[in-house]
Amino acid sequence: MYSLNFTGGRFFLLSPPLAQEMTREIDHPPIRDHQAYLTWPPILYIVISMNATADILIIGGGPAGIFAAISAAQNADRPRRILILEHNFMLGRKLLKTGNGRCNITNRAIAPVRYHGENNRFLPGLFARFTNRDLLNYFQNLGVEFKEEEQGCIFPVTDQASTILDILKEEIERYGIEVLLNTRVEKAARAHSGEFTIHCSGGAQFTAKKLIIATGGVTYPQLGARGDGYSFAEGFGHTVIPAVPALVALTIENKALFDLQGVKATVAAAAHQDKKPIASIMDEMLFTHYGVSGPAILYLSSFIVRNLPRTKTVLKINFFPGLTPEGAKEKLRALWEKNPKRALGNSLIGILPKKLSQVLMRNVAGLDISVRSDGVSKGDRARIAASLTALEIIIKSTLAVNDAQVTSGGVCTQEIRGDTMESQRVKNLYFAGEVLDINGDCGGYNLQFAFSSGHVAGRNAAM
Protein backbone atom coordinates (compact mmCIF):
# COMPACT_ATOMS: atom_id res chain seq x y z
CA MET A 1 0.00 0.00 0.00
CA TYR A 2 1.31 3.42 -0.94
CA SER A 3 0.20 6.38 1.10
CA LEU A 4 -0.26 9.88 -0.23
CA ASN A 5 1.62 12.86 1.16
CA PHE A 6 1.74 16.50 0.33
CA THR A 7 4.85 18.54 0.84
CA GLY A 8 6.06 21.82 -0.55
CA GLY A 9 3.18 21.98 -3.04
CA ARG A 10 3.91 18.53 -4.54
CA PHE A 11 2.20 15.19 -4.09
CA PHE A 12 4.21 12.06 -3.44
CA LEU A 13 3.35 8.40 -3.17
CA LEU A 14 4.99 6.99 -0.08
CA SER A 15 5.99 3.35 -0.27
CA PRO A 16 5.82 1.73 3.19
CA PRO A 17 8.59 -0.84 2.60
CA LEU A 18 10.90 1.73 1.07
CA ALA A 19 10.01 4.33 3.63
CA GLN A 20 10.81 1.76 6.31
CA GLU A 21 14.11 1.00 4.64
CA MET A 22 14.91 4.72 4.50
CA THR A 23 13.73 5.20 8.03
CA ARG A 24 16.30 2.68 9.18
CA GLU A 25 19.01 4.80 7.59
CA ILE A 26 17.59 8.21 8.35
CA ASP A 27 16.18 7.51 11.81
CA HIS A 28 19.64 6.60 12.78
CA PRO A 29 20.77 9.38 13.34
CA PRO A 30 17.77 11.58 14.10
CA ILE A 31 17.27 13.86 11.17
CA ARG A 32 15.09 16.89 11.51
CA ASP A 33 13.02 18.50 8.78
CA HIS A 34 13.01 15.61 6.38
CA GLN A 35 10.74 13.03 4.87
CA ALA A 36 11.42 10.06 2.58
CA TYR A 37 9.29 9.71 -0.50
CA LEU A 38 8.73 7.50 -3.46
CA THR A 39 7.54 9.38 -6.52
CA TRP A 40 5.69 7.78 -9.37
CA PRO A 41 7.52 6.52 -11.48
CA PRO A 42 9.33 5.15 -8.45
CA ILE A 43 12.28 7.33 -7.50
CA LEU A 44 13.05 7.45 -3.83
CA TYR A 45 14.43 10.60 -2.29
CA ILE A 46 14.44 12.71 0.79
CA VAL A 47 12.80 16.09 1.02
CA ILE A 48 14.39 18.30 3.61
CA SER A 49 13.15 21.75 4.36
CA MET A 50 14.66 24.16 1.82
CA ASN A 51 17.11 26.74 3.09
CA ALA A 52 17.99 24.71 6.19
CA THR A 53 21.08 26.14 7.85
CA ALA A 54 23.84 24.05 9.36
CA ASP A 55 26.64 25.31 11.57
CA ILE A 56 28.98 22.81 9.99
CA LEU A 57 28.13 21.06 6.75
CA ILE A 58 30.21 18.16 5.49
CA ILE A 59 30.09 16.99 1.90
CA GLY A 60 30.89 13.26 1.78
CA GLY A 61 30.17 10.50 4.28
CA GLY A 62 33.37 8.46 3.96
CA PRO A 63 35.81 7.97 6.85
CA ALA A 64 37.16 11.54 6.53
CA GLY A 65 33.71 13.17 6.47
CA ILE A 66 32.24 10.99 9.23
CA PHE A 67 35.23 11.56 11.49
CA ALA A 68 35.18 15.30 10.80
CA ALA A 69 31.54 15.40 11.90
CA ILE A 70 32.19 13.41 15.08
CA SER A 71 35.23 15.48 15.92
CA ALA A 72 33.29 18.70 15.37
CA ALA A 73 30.52 17.48 17.67
CA GLN A 74 33.03 16.42 20.36
CA ASN A 75 34.87 19.73 20.30
CA ALA A 76 31.96 22.15 19.95
CA ASP A 77 31.69 24.52 22.92
CA ARG A 78 27.90 24.71 22.43
CA PRO A 79 25.34 22.62 20.52
CA ARG A 80 25.95 22.89 16.81
CA ARG A 81 23.91 21.68 13.92
CA ILE A 82 26.21 19.34 12.03
CA LEU A 83 25.05 17.86 8.76
CA ILE A 84 26.62 15.26 6.47
CA LEU A 85 25.43 15.13 2.86
CA GLU A 86 26.22 11.79 1.23
CA HIS A 87 25.60 10.86 -2.34
CA ASN A 88 25.43 7.10 -1.71
CA PHE A 89 22.55 5.18 -0.14
CA MET A 90 24.75 4.55 2.90
CA LEU A 91 27.65 6.04 4.81
CA GLY A 92 31.16 4.61 4.47
CA ARG A 93 30.51 2.43 1.46
CA LYS A 94 34.18 2.36 0.47
CA LEU A 95 35.27 1.89 4.08
CA LEU A 96 33.41 -1.43 4.08
CA LYS A 97 35.58 -2.66 1.19
CA THR A 98 38.91 -1.73 2.75
CA GLY A 99 41.46 -4.41 3.52
CA ASN A 100 39.40 -6.96 1.59
CA GLY A 101 36.50 -6.24 3.94
CA ARG A 102 38.77 -6.46 7.03
CA CYS A 103 39.76 -2.76 7.21
CA ASN A 104 43.47 -2.20 7.53
CA ILE A 105 42.75 0.89 9.60
CA THR A 106 46.27 2.14 10.24
CA ASN A 107 49.90 1.14 10.49
CA ARG A 108 52.38 1.01 13.34
CA ALA A 109 54.84 3.01 11.19
CA ILE A 110 52.83 6.05 10.11
CA ALA A 111 55.32 8.65 8.85
CA PRO A 112 55.25 11.40 6.18
CA VAL A 113 57.74 9.43 4.10
CA ARG A 114 55.00 6.88 3.39
CA TYR A 115 52.88 9.51 1.62
CA HIS A 116 53.08 11.04 -1.85
CA GLY A 117 52.03 14.49 -3.04
CA GLU A 118 53.48 17.69 -4.44
CA ASN A 119 53.89 19.06 -0.92
CA ASN A 120 54.13 16.72 2.04
CA ARG A 121 55.40 19.44 4.35
CA PHE A 122 52.09 19.87 6.03
CA LEU A 123 51.92 16.20 7.07
CA PRO A 124 54.08 16.33 10.24
CA GLY A 125 51.86 19.08 11.69
CA LEU A 126 48.75 17.10 10.84
CA PHE A 127 49.96 13.79 12.23
CA ALA A 128 51.28 15.50 15.37
CA ARG A 129 47.68 16.53 16.07
CA PHE A 130 46.13 13.11 15.53
CA THR A 131 48.40 10.06 15.49
CA ASN A 132 47.82 6.37 14.82
CA ARG A 133 47.87 5.91 18.63
CA ASP A 134 45.09 8.53 18.96
CA LEU A 135 43.04 6.71 16.33
CA LEU A 136 43.40 3.34 18.03
CA ASN A 137 42.70 4.86 21.47
CA TYR A 138 39.54 6.43 20.10
CA PHE A 139 38.15 3.09 18.95
CA GLN A 140 39.56 1.15 21.91
CA ASN A 141 37.66 3.47 24.27
CA LEU A 142 34.55 2.42 22.39
CA GLY A 143 35.38 -1.26 22.92
CA VAL A 144 37.13 -2.15 19.65
CA GLU A 145 40.16 -4.42 19.90
CA PHE A 146 42.91 -4.49 17.29
CA LYS A 147 45.65 -6.83 16.11
CA GLU A 148 48.86 -6.15 14.25
CA GLU A 149 49.80 -8.22 11.21
CA GLU A 150 52.74 -8.25 8.80
CA GLN A 151 54.50 -4.97 8.02
CA GLY A 152 52.80 -3.17 10.90
CA CYS A 153 49.30 -3.37 9.37
CA ILE A 154 46.57 -3.00 12.02
CA PHE A 155 43.09 -4.53 11.76
CA PRO A 156 40.12 -4.87 14.13
CA VAL A 157 40.21 -8.34 15.76
CA THR A 158 36.82 -9.06 14.25
CA ASP A 159 38.42 -8.94 10.76
CA GLN A 160 35.39 -6.91 9.69
CA ALA A 161 35.36 -3.38 8.33
CA SER A 162 31.72 -3.20 9.43
CA THR A 163 32.95 -3.11 13.06
CA ILE A 164 34.51 0.29 12.39
CA LEU A 165 31.55 1.59 10.42
CA ASP A 166 29.02 0.39 13.03
CA ILE A 167 30.93 2.19 15.79
CA LEU A 168 31.09 5.37 13.73
CA LYS A 169 27.35 5.19 13.04
CA GLU A 170 26.69 4.77 16.77
CA GLU A 171 28.79 7.85 17.43
CA ILE A 172 26.90 9.82 14.81
CA GLU A 173 23.68 8.92 16.57
CA ARG A 174 25.10 9.67 20.01
CA TYR A 175 26.13 13.19 18.98
CA GLY A 176 22.91 13.93 17.09
CA ILE A 177 24.74 14.50 13.82
CA GLU A 178 22.32 14.72 10.92
CA VAL A 179 22.87 12.66 7.79
CA LEU A 180 21.20 12.95 4.44
CA LEU A 181 21.79 10.00 2.15
CA ASN A 182 21.11 9.79 -1.59
CA THR A 183 21.97 13.47 -1.73
CA ARG A 184 24.56 14.57 -4.25
CA VAL A 185 25.94 18.06 -3.83
CA GLU A 186 26.07 19.68 -7.24
CA LYS A 187 27.32 23.13 -6.38
CA ALA A 188 29.01 24.81 -3.43
CA ALA A 189 29.55 28.57 -3.35
CA ARG A 190 30.08 31.42 -0.93
CA ALA A 191 27.39 34.05 -0.47
CA HIS A 192 28.07 37.75 0.28
CA SER A 193 27.18 37.07 3.91
CA GLY A 194 30.24 34.82 4.11
CA GLU A 195 28.09 31.72 4.54
CA PHE A 196 28.23 28.83 2.11
CA THR A 197 25.35 27.85 -0.11
CA ILE A 198 25.06 24.23 -1.11
CA HIS A 199 22.85 23.03 -3.96
CA CYS A 200 21.92 19.37 -4.16
CA SER A 201 20.42 16.99 -6.64
CA GLY A 202 16.64 17.04 -6.27
CA GLY A 203 16.67 20.76 -5.61
CA ALA A 204 17.45 20.81 -1.89
CA GLN A 205 19.57 23.76 -0.82
CA PHE A 206 21.43 24.51 2.38
CA THR A 207 23.44 27.25 3.92
CA ALA A 208 26.34 26.58 6.23
CA LYS A 209 28.61 28.70 8.37
CA LYS A 210 31.50 26.26 7.93
CA LEU A 211 32.03 23.83 5.12
CA ILE A 212 34.16 20.67 5.07
CA ILE A 213 34.79 19.04 1.70
CA ALA A 214 35.48 15.31 2.15
CA THR A 215 34.37 13.91 -1.18
CA GLY A 216 37.26 11.45 -1.72
CA GLY A 217 39.06 10.93 -5.02
CA VAL A 218 38.18 9.39 -8.36
CA THR A 219 39.12 5.76 -7.82
CA TYR A 220 36.47 3.06 -7.45
CA PRO A 221 33.68 5.13 -9.02
CA GLN A 222 31.52 2.02 -8.50
CA LEU A 223 31.52 3.02 -4.79
CA GLY A 224 30.60 6.66 -5.38
CA ALA A 225 33.91 8.39 -6.17
CA ARG A 226 33.41 11.05 -8.78
CA GLY A 227 35.90 13.80 -8.17
CA ASP A 228 33.15 16.36 -7.48
CA GLY A 229 35.26 17.88 -4.72
CA TYR A 230 37.80 19.05 -7.28
CA SER A 231 35.33 21.27 -9.07
CA PHE A 232 34.04 22.64 -5.74
CA ALA A 233 37.65 23.41 -4.75
CA GLU A 234 38.41 25.07 -8.08
CA GLY A 235 35.26 27.15 -7.68
CA PHE A 236 36.72 28.42 -4.39
CA GLY A 237 39.97 29.36 -6.15
CA HIS A 238 42.01 26.29 -5.22
CA THR A 239 44.53 24.57 -7.46
CA VAL A 240 43.83 20.92 -8.27
CA ILE A 241 46.71 18.63 -9.22
CA PRO A 242 45.48 16.28 -12.01
CA ALA A 243 44.05 13.11 -10.46
CA VAL A 244 45.40 9.74 -11.61
CA PRO A 245 45.02 6.24 -10.20
CA ALA A 246 47.61 5.04 -7.64
CA LEU A 247 48.19 1.75 -5.81
CA VAL A 248 47.37 0.30 -9.17
CA ALA A 249 48.51 -2.46 -11.50
CA LEU A 250 50.53 -1.48 -14.58
CA THR A 251 50.27 -2.36 -18.24
CA ILE A 252 53.53 -3.13 -20.05
CA GLU A 253 55.08 -2.90 -23.50
CA ASN A 254 57.01 -6.22 -23.41
CA LYS A 255 54.73 -8.61 -25.28
CA ALA A 256 57.28 -11.39 -24.67
CA LEU A 257 56.26 -11.37 -21.01
CA PHE A 258 52.54 -11.95 -21.55
CA ASP A 259 53.25 -15.70 -21.49
CA LEU A 260 54.09 -15.25 -17.80
CA GLN A 261 50.43 -14.62 -16.94
CA GLY A 262 49.66 -16.10 -13.51
CA VAL A 263 53.29 -16.34 -12.36
CA LYS A 264 54.03 -14.98 -8.86
CA ALA A 265 57.51 -14.41 -7.47
CA THR A 266 59.24 -12.59 -4.66
CA VAL A 267 61.53 -10.07 -6.33
CA ALA A 268 63.69 -7.04 -5.79
CA ALA A 269 62.03 -4.43 -8.02
CA ALA A 270 63.30 -0.95 -8.85
CA ALA A 271 61.47 1.78 -10.79
CA HIS A 272 63.43 4.13 -13.06
CA GLN A 273 62.05 7.17 -14.88
CA ASP A 274 64.14 8.63 -17.69
CA LYS A 275 66.96 6.43 -16.37
CA LYS A 276 66.79 7.95 -12.85
CA PRO A 277 66.15 5.51 -9.97
CA ILE A 278 62.85 6.48 -8.31
CA ALA A 279 62.00 3.76 -5.78
CA SER A 280 62.70 0.14 -4.99
CA ILE A 281 61.24 -2.65 -2.91
CA MET A 282 61.51 -6.35 -2.20
CA ASP A 283 58.11 -8.02 -2.24
CA GLU A 284 55.87 -10.27 -4.28
CA MET A 285 54.87 -9.45 -7.86
CA LEU A 286 52.37 -11.05 -10.19
CA PHE A 287 52.36 -11.26 -13.99
CA THR A 288 48.96 -10.82 -15.64
CA HIS A 289 47.46 -10.82 -19.13
CA TYR A 290 47.91 -7.02 -19.35
CA GLY A 291 51.15 -6.54 -17.41
CA VAL A 292 52.21 -6.60 -13.77
CA SER A 293 50.53 -6.40 -10.38
CA GLY A 294 51.01 -7.60 -6.79
CA PRO A 295 52.25 -5.76 -3.67
CA ALA A 296 55.66 -4.77 -5.11
CA ILE A 297 54.06 -3.20 -8.16
CA LEU A 298 51.27 -1.42 -6.25
CA TYR A 299 53.92 0.06 -3.97
CA LEU A 300 56.06 1.31 -6.88
CA SER A 301 53.01 2.67 -8.72
CA SER A 302 52.58 5.45 -6.14
CA PHE A 303 56.03 6.81 -7.00
CA ILE A 304 55.68 6.72 -10.77
CA VAL A 305 52.06 7.48 -11.74
CA ARG A 306 52.36 11.26 -11.64
CA ASN A 307 55.16 11.37 -14.23
CA LEU A 308 54.17 8.30 -16.21
CA PRO A 309 52.83 10.10 -19.30
CA ARG A 310 55.87 12.37 -19.55
CA THR A 311 58.70 9.92 -18.91
CA LYS A 312 60.07 6.57 -20.00
CA THR A 313 59.38 4.30 -17.05
CA VAL A 314 61.23 1.02 -16.65
CA LEU A 315 61.02 -1.55 -13.86
CA LYS A 316 64.17 -3.56 -13.23
CA ILE A 317 63.34 -6.93 -11.70
CA ASN A 318 65.70 -9.27 -9.90
CA PHE A 319 64.26 -12.74 -9.36
CA PHE A 320 67.28 -13.60 -7.18
CA PRO A 321 67.13 -10.66 -4.72
CA GLY A 322 70.60 -9.85 -3.48
CA LEU A 323 72.38 -11.61 -6.36
CA THR A 324 74.25 -9.67 -9.09
CA PRO A 325 74.28 -10.88 -12.72
CA GLU A 326 77.81 -12.19 -12.01
CA GLY A 327 76.56 -14.06 -8.94
CA ALA A 328 73.67 -15.48 -10.93
CA LYS A 329 76.03 -16.69 -13.67
CA GLU A 330 78.05 -18.53 -11.05
CA LYS A 331 74.89 -20.03 -9.51
CA LEU A 332 73.75 -21.32 -12.93
CA ARG A 333 77.16 -22.78 -13.68
CA ALA A 334 77.20 -24.69 -10.40
CA LEU A 335 73.63 -25.91 -10.92
CA TRP A 336 74.25 -27.12 -14.45
CA GLU A 337 77.48 -28.84 -13.45
CA LYS A 338 75.49 -30.97 -11.01
CA ASN A 339 72.85 -31.97 -13.60
CA PRO A 340 74.49 -31.55 -17.01
CA LYS A 341 71.99 -33.70 -18.89
CA ARG A 342 68.86 -31.91 -17.75
CA ALA A 343 67.03 -29.92 -20.45
CA LEU A 344 67.69 -26.20 -20.09
CA GLY A 345 63.95 -25.50 -19.69
CA ASN A 346 63.77 -27.79 -16.65
CA SER A 347 67.12 -26.87 -15.16
CA LEU A 348 65.85 -24.19 -12.74
CA ILE A 349 62.68 -25.92 -11.51
CA GLY A 350 64.18 -26.37 -8.04
CA ILE A 351 64.72 -22.65 -7.49
CA LEU A 352 62.17 -20.73 -9.60
CA PRO A 353 58.61 -21.31 -10.90
CA LYS A 354 59.07 -23.47 -14.03
CA LYS A 355 56.97 -21.20 -16.24
CA LEU A 356 59.01 -18.18 -15.17
CA SER A 357 62.41 -19.66 -15.99
CA GLN A 358 61.18 -21.17 -19.26
CA VAL A 359 59.56 -17.97 -20.55
CA LEU A 360 62.58 -15.86 -19.58
CA MET A 361 65.04 -18.26 -21.25
CA ARG A 362 62.91 -18.67 -24.38
CA ASN A 363 61.17 -15.31 -24.88
CA VAL A 364 63.71 -12.94 -23.32
CA ALA A 365 67.12 -14.62 -23.71
CA GLY A 366 65.97 -16.13 -27.05
CA LEU A 367 67.24 -19.67 -26.39
CA ASP A 368 66.11 -23.15 -27.34
CA ILE A 369 65.04 -24.55 -23.96
CA SER A 370 65.12 -28.19 -25.12
CA VAL A 371 68.95 -28.28 -25.32
CA ARG A 372 70.99 -29.95 -22.56
CA SER A 373 72.27 -27.67 -19.81
CA ASP A 374 75.89 -28.55 -20.53
CA GLY A 375 75.43 -27.32 -24.09
CA VAL A 376 74.81 -23.69 -23.01
CA SER A 377 77.56 -21.29 -24.10
CA LYS A 378 79.12 -18.69 -21.79
CA GLY A 379 77.35 -15.89 -23.68
CA ASP A 380 73.95 -17.62 -23.36
CA ARG A 381 74.56 -18.16 -19.66
CA ALA A 382 75.24 -14.42 -19.29
CA ARG A 383 71.99 -13.63 -21.15
CA ILE A 384 70.00 -15.96 -18.89
CA ALA A 385 71.65 -14.48 -15.78
CA ALA A 386 70.78 -10.95 -16.98
CA SER A 387 67.13 -11.84 -17.61
CA LEU A 388 66.91 -13.36 -14.12
CA THR A 389 68.60 -10.52 -12.23
CA ALA A 390 67.99 -7.38 -14.32
CA LEU A 391 64.86 -7.97 -16.35
CA GLU A 392 63.72 -4.65 -17.85
CA ILE A 393 59.97 -4.13 -18.08
CA ILE A 394 58.80 -1.06 -19.97
CA ILE A 395 55.67 0.46 -18.44
CA LYS A 396 52.93 1.64 -20.76
CA SER A 397 50.25 2.95 -18.37
CA THR A 398 48.16 2.10 -15.32
CA LEU A 399 44.89 0.23 -15.14
CA ALA A 400 41.85 2.51 -14.98
CA VAL A 401 40.39 4.22 -11.89
CA ASN A 402 37.94 1.32 -11.44
CA ASP A 403 40.85 -0.92 -10.45
CA ALA A 404 42.96 1.46 -8.37
CA GLN A 405 42.80 1.73 -4.59
CA VAL A 406 43.55 5.43 -4.23
CA THR A 407 43.88 8.65 -6.17
CA SER A 408 47.15 10.45 -6.70
CA GLY A 409 46.60 14.20 -7.15
CA GLY A 410 43.77 16.38 -5.86
CA VAL A 411 43.46 19.67 -4.02
CA CYS A 412 46.91 21.26 -3.68
CA THR A 413 48.02 21.06 -0.06
CA GLN A 414 50.18 24.16 -0.35
CA GLU A 415 46.91 26.07 -0.07
CA ILE A 416 45.75 24.21 3.07
CA ARG A 417 46.96 24.67 6.66
CA GLY A 418 48.20 21.34 8.03
CA ASP A 419 47.49 22.36 11.63
CA THR A 420 43.80 23.11 10.98
CA MET A 421 42.99 21.73 7.49
CA GLU A 422 41.49 25.13 6.73
CA SER A 423 41.79 26.64 3.28
CA GLN A 424 44.27 29.48 3.01
CA ARG A 425 42.09 30.94 0.28
CA VAL A 426 38.63 30.88 1.86
CA LYS A 427 37.93 31.35 5.55
CA ASN A 428 35.79 28.65 7.20
CA LEU A 429 36.37 26.22 4.35
CA TYR A 430 38.09 22.94 5.24
CA PHE A 431 39.25 19.85 3.36
CA ALA A 432 39.79 16.29 4.58
CA GLY A 433 40.75 12.90 3.16
CA GLU A 434 41.50 11.66 -0.28
CA VAL A 435 40.16 14.76 -2.05
CA LEU A 436 43.55 16.28 -1.15
CA ASP A 437 46.74 15.79 -3.12
CA ILE A 438 48.07 13.15 -0.74
CA ASN A 439 48.11 9.40 -1.25
CA GLY A 440 49.67 6.89 1.08
CA ASP A 441 51.30 3.53 0.57
CA CYS A 442 49.35 0.32 0.93
CA GLY A 443 49.04 -0.81 4.57
CA GLY A 444 46.59 1.41 6.46
CA TYR A 445 48.25 4.71 5.53
CA ASN A 446 45.31 6.07 3.55
CA LEU A 447 42.68 5.46 6.21
CA GLN A 448 44.96 7.02 8.83
CA PHE A 449 45.25 10.12 6.64
CA ALA A 450 41.46 10.23 6.17
CA PHE A 451 40.88 9.95 9.94
CA SER A 452 43.67 12.36 10.94
CA SER A 453 42.67 15.04 8.43
CA GLY A 454 38.97 14.53 9.23
CA HIS A 455 39.64 14.87 12.94
CA VAL A 456 41.70 18.05 12.57
CA ALA A 457 39.25 19.64 10.12
CA GLY A 458 36.22 18.85 12.32
CA ARG A 459 37.82 20.04 15.55
CA ASN A 460 38.92 23.33 14.04
CA ALA A 461 35.63 23.91 12.26
CA ALA A 462 33.91 23.57 15.64
CA MET A 463 36.04 26.27 17.26
Ligand SMILES: Cc1cc2nc3c(=O)[nH]c(=O)nc-3n(C[C@H](O)[C@H](O)[C@H](O)COP(=O)(O)OP(=O)(O)OC[C@H]3O[C@@H](n4cnc5c(N)ncnc54)[C@H](O)[C@@H]3O)c2cc1C
Ligand atom coordinates in the same frame (compact mmCIF):
# COMPACT_ATOMS: atom_id res chain seq x y z
C1 LIG B 1 39.10 -1.66 -2.58
C2 LIG B 1 39.80 -0.67 -1.68
C3 LIG B 1 40.44 -1.13 -0.54
C4 LIG B 1 41.09 -0.24 0.30
N1 LIG B 1 41.68 -0.70 1.43
C5 LIG B 1 42.30 0.16 2.26
C6 LIG B 1 42.87 -0.30 3.49
O1 LIG B 1 42.74 -1.46 3.87
N2 LIG B 1 43.53 0.62 4.26
C7 LIG B 1 43.64 1.94 3.91
O2 LIG B 1 44.26 2.71 4.63
N3 LIG B 1 43.05 2.41 2.78
C8 LIG B 1 42.38 1.56 1.96
N4 LIG B 1 41.77 2.03 0.83
C9 LIG B 1 41.76 3.49 0.60
C10 LIG B 1 40.69 4.15 1.50
O3 LIG B 1 39.48 3.44 1.36
C11 LIG B 1 40.46 5.61 1.11
O4 LIG B 1 41.69 6.29 1.11
C12 LIG B 1 39.49 6.27 2.09
O5 LIG B 1 38.23 5.67 1.99
C13 LIG B 1 39.38 7.77 1.80
O6 LIG B 1 38.40 8.29 2.66
P1 LIG B 1 37.58 9.61 2.25
O7 LIG B 1 36.54 9.78 3.30
O8 LIG B 1 38.51 10.71 1.97
O9 LIG B 1 36.89 9.24 0.85
P2 LIG B 1 35.77 8.16 0.52
O10 LIG B 1 35.87 6.99 1.39
O11 LIG B 1 35.88 7.95 -0.96
O12 LIG B 1 34.42 8.92 0.86
C14 LIG B 1 33.99 10.05 0.12
C15 LIG B 1 32.48 10.08 0.15
O13 LIG B 1 32.02 11.28 -0.47
C16 LIG B 1 30.85 11.00 -1.20
N5 LIG B 1 30.68 12.03 -2.22
C17 LIG B 1 31.49 12.26 -3.28
N6 LIG B 1 31.02 13.30 -4.00
C18 LIG B 1 29.89 13.71 -3.38
C19 LIG B 1 28.93 14.73 -3.66
N7 LIG B 1 29.06 15.53 -4.72
N8 LIG B 1 27.87 14.88 -2.82
C20 LIG B 1 27.72 14.07 -1.73
N9 LIG B 1 28.60 13.08 -1.44
C21 LIG B 1 29.66 12.91 -2.25
C22 LIG B 1 31.12 9.61 -1.79
O14 LIG B 1 29.91 8.98 -2.14
C23 LIG B 1 31.85 8.93 -0.64
O15 LIG B 1 30.99 8.22 0.20
C24 LIG B 1 41.10 1.16 -0.02
C25 LIG B 1 40.45 1.61 -1.15
C26 LIG B 1 39.79 0.71 -1.97
C27 LIG B 1 39.06 1.23 -3.18
